[in-house]
Amino acid sequence: MGAETYRFKIGAFNCLAVSDGTFVYPAEMVFANAPKEEYEAALGERRLSLDKIETPYTCLYLDTGGHRVLLDTGAGKLAPTTGRLVKNLLSEGIDPETIDTVILTHGHPDHIGGNLDSKGNLTFPNARYVMSREEWDFWASKPDLSGLKCDDHLKQLLLQYARDMLPPIRHQVGLIDGEAEILPGVRTLAAPGHTPGHIALEISSQGEVLIDAVDAVLHPILIDRPDWYSVVDLLPDKALASRRRLLERAADSGATLMAFHFPFPGLGRVRRTKLGFSYTPGSGNTG
């Protein structure tokens, strides 16, 4: 593997893009409604494999000065190639016990799968957890996954992870409605569609802004093709609207854009074009 951590600054905040590993998805899962020849052409232009999408899982760690914040806990034991988050945090001198805030953007396995360690204890035992109420309630009830175009095996996996990984944090989770400032400079943005209560994050310090779109954009090609969605977007119309809103916000504010599944470290810039948006990967201000 290449680098698994990347330090950068947003204003006064020390940020760390930290890899939990990677996973390979069939291209037709990522581009569910796209004509095969069109997504293959887009992959070919980028000299990428036409049938397999190697997909990074990149969490964000933030030291605001007063707080140590983690965005998502990775996939844990989902695959032999995942579950590297804690090792990578430790390699940067960050003890999981010192993290005081864990924001869970949504209830999918690759974002909550590291809530528990191999002994079944909380990986981040001293943290307050934050999740959207809509997301929590969705997974805590009988989730209706009939809108997903993926197979039953994957649907069962989604249900299993939510059952295993969410109840253990129930005494430490704070549920938010819509958009909220969790800490000074750390704000959630409602970005529903991928899941019913999926949230994105806006981090601001000293006039610099980072928007972490998380899973509102699953692949850079989906910035060029705002009409394409994936088999794991539960509510495609809402997902596309959320994606567009976040891209507009990032383009108009000059924010750095981060996305959980983009090539590591997942940072870049987006700007408006005549027809939509264009994306330039870039690694931010290393300060």
Ligand SMILES: [Zn+2]
């Ligand atoms: Zn994801």
